[in-house]
Amino acid sequence: MKIKKWKPDHSREALPERDWPDSVITLSKDNFEEFIDKYPVSVIDFWAEWCGPCKAMDPIITQLSIEYKGRVAFGKVDIEQDKEIAKKYHVMGIPKFIISSHSQKICTLTGTKTLDDMKKIIDEILSR
Secondary structure (H helix, E strand, O other), rough: OOOOOOOOOOOOOOHHHHOOOOOOOOEEOOOOOHHHHHHHOOEEEEOOOOOOOHHHHHHHHHHHHHHHOOOEEEEEEEEEOOOOHHOEEEEEEEEOOEEEEEEEEEEEEOOOOOHHHHHHHHHHHHHH
16 A cells, blocks of 8 residues: 555635535445545545455444544445446456545555554545
8 A cells, every 4th residue: 555645735625514424425427526526535435245345344434434524535436336437446356445635546455454454544644
């Protein structure tokens, strides 16, 4: 895992608490671009119903969305339903996580991760 050299865009206004999602958002071609552009930090979970490791990550992503509410937005893309998004982001294996800031990709992770692993990565990004 390599975090790109990245600096937060402080020129954008901070989002009010009410504009942050309360849970993991299901993303599709209809809302994906708006979602990744809106938030200073977002985690996108690329998954599929048939993927056992993806199902194992689901409670971890849900827990992270609760713990980081107001600082990180979490979304999920079903690669079977939205193949074009998966193709655009070169999703070859799942689960795959893309962490971005206002549409700028910061980090890509593939495979299962522990809650602590995910927290370390997110905390490092938030500390910048």
